[in-house]
Amino acid sequence: MTDAPTTSDGLLVFKPKPSLPPPPATTGVIGWMRFNLFDGIYSSVTTVIGVLLIGYIAMGFYEWAFVRAVWEASSRNECRLSPTEFGTCWAGVDFWFTRFIYGRYPDAEVWRIDLAALIFILWMAPLWLPRVTAKVVVGLSAVMVFPFLAGYLFLGGERNWFMEIMVALSLTWFLGTMLHVAVCLLLNQGLGRLTVRLSGFSSRDDRFHKYPVIVLALIAYFAVYFLIADWQMVEVVPNQWGGLFLTLVISGIGIASALPTGIVLALGRRSQMPVVRVLCVAFIELFRSVPLITILFMATTMFPLFLPKGLVFNNLASVIVAVCLFSAAYMAETVRGGLQAISKGQYEAAEAMGLSYWQSMGLIVMPQALKLMIPNIVGSFIGLFKDTTLVSIIGLYDLLGMINAISQDPQWIGLHHEPLFTAAVLYFIGCLAMSKYSQHLERKLGAGDRR
Amino acid sequence: MSLQTNGTPDSIRSAVSDEVVIALNQVNKWYGEFHALKDIDLSVHKGERIVICGPSGSGKSTLIRCLNRLEEHQRGDIVVNGVTLDTNLKNIDAIRSDVGMVFQSFNLFPHLTVLENCTLAPIWVKSKSKREAEEYAMELLTRVKIPEQVDKYPGQLSGGQQQRVAIARALVTRPLLILADEPTGALDTRTSLELMVLFQDLNRQGMTVVVVTHESDIARFAARLLRFRDGHLVEDLQQAPVDAAKLLAAEALPA
Structure with missing residues (x-):
């Protein structure tokens, strides 16, 4: 400190050292590689082996998918x-692709599926727009109310009184x-x-303030109701449904119904009322201990035997009911796990405040529990989406059924690999989308909420 | 029973009226085989400031949890503000909005902001409009001295601040009395003292306050001290309370 700078009257002056760049090879690409890939001899060897392996697989795939491709x-x-x-026959996939998506749905009516998909996208899109209010209502209605409109678009034909009301709604x-x-x-x-x-x-x-809103909603409802009273479309029976469309219908209904029924079952299982509890436990354990495929077979072969004569349930309806029950049982256990993570103090505070059972569940417990459960819930959804292949x-x-169908088409007989690869890609996209959405949701709901 | 009022400054003497807020008659409570409360007789008057103390397991928490029916007593009568606690659900609802509860672990709702925590009960239980509920909540949050934090989440506040919010939340339904179960159990000495200042202030403004604690330090701030032991109410003592605000100023504990 001999030559430390001082002012004229001898006071020490603080002089900061200039900020220097970090030493080279600790930052940027080189630094990252050194730290993560070549950090010592073992790490370097495994890196080299790993890169060679990835390269080998990628080359093989490239040759199969592109070099030998016949379009x-x-x-x-x-x-x-x-x-x-032995070219990779993408031509077959291309030829059958519409069938993979829509199954045997009549070509002239395919626009109805597209329209329903478009409506669904438009209905969900506001959830990503920050300026839109009442997102919960929008999101819930997309799941609860949309299916009736979609159902009619898919099915067509005459509407009974119930569908008349619901489609208009x-x-x-x-x-x-x-x-x-x-x-x-x-x-x-x-x-x-x-x-x-x-x-x-x-x-x-x-x-x-609610009265003008109610009046407006009623006027709009009756206007729509009478406007579409005569509107009818060609009927497309469920036997003609197929492909990715059918997969999405079955898993979509399963997913949409799983959470509410799962919540009800989980609450029932924790209920103080013995009869409710026993019924819920019995239902959950029964459906969880039977393989889905068994339930599906039961639904399509045995269940009709119990129905009164004349009441014919088509296969698709039985399958959807079976999938819903199955997924509800699994979801109930996921939800119960989440409920157990909420401390007793939260229930007590809600109770001491005078909130009713349903208020404390809806306002206090469920919002916290569901947030904790998002990864598990989406995990079940992904599982369900893939499990629907069993209906083939x-x-x-369904998608897999159509994939199998192409290999039996005389023109494309024995074509397996390329369609299966296509199906894998389609499933991957679907699952990745759900997974990414769940991460987005977790981040969004987790903001500012630490314990 | 001794009554000492000598030397108590008027400012912190409770404005006790003859009106009985809580009356217990031969109350008994069992947890399974364990006899937690044995023949408890007690009456609490409006405006009293009571501390209930005793070792853990002595029944002091059980008692106040019975008062707003978080626990059910098996024998005897509990009358809160003229309403007898029984299995009638309507009575329980009435009592719960008459009795504010503060917990040791705060039990704020972590997914709601401070303000939302405080407006929940008025909006959903008392059917107040949102604006009205927010106005009153803001008034109370100002009284407990945290009006700047209202848009934060509980997890972003310190323990003392969280307990202040919890007290404001207990007050929003305009209860007749406030029950606090070990309110200082998770707080340091200085913060505890600040909380006692708050309780004394509330009491001076006419609120009946019942605090359960096993800390003997806290006991001296009450005008009436109840001591519990093995399920019995063994002592019911009127005493000259210490003014928490003065102590806080005098001790000058490090902030």
Whole structure:
């Protein structure tokens, strides 16, 4: 400290050292590689082996998928005789691709499936738009209300009184949601608030604010109800459904119903009422200890024997009911696990406050438990999505069923690998999307909420 | 039973009225085979500040948990604000909004903000409008001296602040009395003392406060001291309480 800088009157002056860049080879790509890939002799050797292995597999795949690929052919034989020898016959996949997606759904009616998919996307999209309010209502209705509209689009034909009511409700709700989203994006306030303001009720007490909204909703509902009263589409029987479309229908209904029924069963299992508890435990344990395929066989072969004469349940309906029951039993245990993670103090605080059982469940326990359960819940959903391939065994042509069908088509006989690879890619995309969405949800709900 | 009021400053003497808020008559409670409360007779008047102390397992927590029916007593009568506690669910609901409860581990709802924690009961139990509930909650949060933290989540607050929120939350339903089960159990000495200042302030404004504790330090802040032992109420003592605010200033404990 001999030559430390001082002021004129002899005071020491603090002089910071300049910030230097970090030593080379500790940051950036080189640093990362040194630290992660070549950190010592063993690490280097395994890195080299690993890279060689990945390279070998990638090369093999590249040759199979691209080098030997035959894109245009009218039969499997043509692919075989191609100049590349035993060419990878993507032509067959291309030829059958529409069938993979829609099964045997009539070509002229395929637009109905596309339309339903588009409506679903539009219905869910607002969840990603930050300015939209009442996201919970939008999201729940997409799962609970949309199926009726979709069901009619898929099935067509005449509607009975129940479907008449529900389809109109579903359509009204969809239009209302779209209007709400538009209002949110343009005016930055919800449709409900806007209605209250336009009707001049905003000066009244909060209690009266719901009336103009209810009146508007009823008017819209009856308008839609009478407008679509004569609307009818060609019937497409479920036997013609198939492909990825059928997979999504079965697993979608299974997924949508699993959570609510699972919650009810889990609460029932923890109930103080012995009869409710015993019934729930019996249901859960029964369905969890029987393989899904057995339940599916029972649903399609044995269940009809118990039905009264004349009441015919089609195969698809029995399968969907079976899948729903099965997934509900699994979901119940997932939910119970989440409920156990909530401390007793939370229940007591809610109780001491005077909240009723359902209020404390809905406002306090479930929001916390469900957040903890997201990874497990999505895990079950992914499992369910893949498990629906089992329906191909009982004669429904889901995605896997259609894949098997192509190899029996005389023109493409014996074509297995390429369609199976395609199915794997489609399943992978579906599962990855769910997985990514769950991570997004976890991050979003976890914000600012530490214990 | 001794009654000492000498030397108690008027400011912290409880404004006790003759009105009985809680009356217990021969209350008995068993956990399975364990006899937790034995023939308890007690009456609490409006505006009293009571500390219940005793070793763990002596029945002191059980008693106040019976008062708002978190636990069920098997024999005897408990009358809270004129309503007898029995299996009638309507009575229980009425009592729960008359009795505010504060817990040792705070038990705030971690997924709700401080303000939402405090407006939950008014909105859902008392059917108040959101605006009304928020106004009153803000008033109380100001009274417990944390109005700046209202948009934070409980996990972002310190223990003392969380307990203050819990007290505000217990007060939002405008209860007749507040029950606190070991409210300082998870707090350090200084924070405990600050909390006692708050309880004394509330009491001065007319709130009946019942605090359960096993810390003898806390006991001296009460005007009435109940001692429990093996399920018996062994002592019921009127005493000259120490003014927590003065002590806090005098001790000048490190912040």
